[in-house]
Amino acid sequence: MTPDVNIGIAFVAGILSFLSPCTLPLVPSYLSYITGLIYDDLVDESSKSVYRRRIIIHSSLFIIGFSIAFVSLGFSFSLAGVLLSKYQYWIKKVGGLLIIFFGLFIILSPKIPFLMRDHMINLKTKPTGYVGSLIVGLIFAVGWTPCVGPILGSILLIAGTEQELHKGLVLMISYSLGLGLPFFLCALAINRFFITFTRLRRFIPVVTTASGILLIFIGVLVFTDKLQELGYLLLNWLPSLEMW
Numbered sequence: 606m607t608p609d610v611n612i613g614i615a616f617v618a619g620i621l622s623f624l625s626p627c628t629l630p631l632v633p634s635y636l637s638y639i640t641g642l643i644y645d646d647l648v649d650e651s652s653k654s655v656y657r658r659r660i661i662i663h664s665s666l667f668i669i670g671f672s673i674a675f676v677s678l679g680f681s682f683s684l685a686g687v688l689l690s691k692y693q694y695w696i697k698k699v700g701g702l703l704i705i706f707f708g709l710f711i712i713l714s715p716k717i718p719f720l721m722r723d724h725m726i727n728l729k730t731k732p733t734g735y736v737g738s739l740i741v742g743l744i745f746a747v748g749w750t751p752c753v754g755p756i757l758g759s760i761l762l763i764a765g766t767e768q769e770l771h772k773g774l775v776l777m778i779s780y781s782l783g784l785g786l787p788f789f790l791c792a793l794a795i796n797r798f799f800i801t802f803t804r805l806r807r808f809i810p811v812v813t814t815a816s817g818i819l820l821i822f823i824g825v826l827v828f829t830d831k832l833q834e835l836g837y838l839l840l841n842w843l844p845s846l847e848m849w
Contacts, residue, residue: 610832611763614823615776618756619783621816626809627753628784632791632798635745639663639738657793663738664792668785670742675757676777679764683773686765693766700762701828707755708820711813759820766827 622628637643640663642656686696760780764773791798826832 611767611772611776612779614763615760615779616783617819618760619780619785620787621812621819622753622756622780622784623787624809624812625753625756625816626813629802629809630806632788632802633795635667635788636660636664636792636795639667639741660792662735664789666735666738667742667745668781668789670739670744671746672742672778672781672785674743674746675781676774678761679773679777679780680770682761682765683767683770683776686767686773687770690768693768697766697827697830700766701824701826704759704762704824704827705821706824707759708817708822708824710755710817711820712817714813755820756816759823763823763827763832 640656640660642659686693689696757780760776764776767773767776823832826834
């Protein structure tokens with residue numbers, strides 16, 4: 606059985622979205638905003654046990670919030686793909702070209718300042734309580750920034766090429782896990798995050814370029830309808846994947 610490489614691609618795309626210059630440097634700010642804790646409280650080891658429950662619950666609800674938004678988008682694109690199944694040939698052609706464009710956009714955006722403008726929807730005050738963190742997660746997804754949007758858009762386009770409705774939902778769940786899991790881990794170990802981020806900051810441009818190259822590669826596969834053949838190649842290279 607061929608592994609569904611789309612699920613793996615969606616998960617990796619979520620991780621790359623987290624590592625993007627639009628998200629990674631802002632993780633402490635997001636944590637402070639959704640938990641209502643100041644920087645000193647977040648990094649103070651002596652008080653971490655006191656606030657751990659609050660951090661876990663608020664972070665989880667924030668992740669659930671943007672996951673709901675992404676899965677809803679995935680459902681819409683998947684439904685459109687199913688309803689327009691007789692046009693799948695052209696959907697894949699146009700979708701592949703758009704994904705290639707998104708890849709070029711990511712590579713070129715750091716060199717063109719106006720492409721890097723942040724279009725996040727900002728709230729002056731966070732809605733109170735746990736429900737507020739859920740709402741902020743929804744707004745975070747709806748007001749997605751341009752330099753991460755192409756990655757998300759590419760996964761949505763892949764969802765639109767799926768022949769079965771549930772596959773689009775699975776793709777967006779996988780994407781949300783890829784984005785949400787590292788965020789949650791950082792919330793639990795914010796001090797370790799600061800140490801690691803300081804070391805890895807210089808590699809962010811490399812990650813951005815790699816993301817663009819990956820999207821271009823995926824776009825070519827979608828355009829040529831060869832994406833699933835990647836699964837067969839993986840089976841040949843990694844026989845252990847046969848257990849999937």
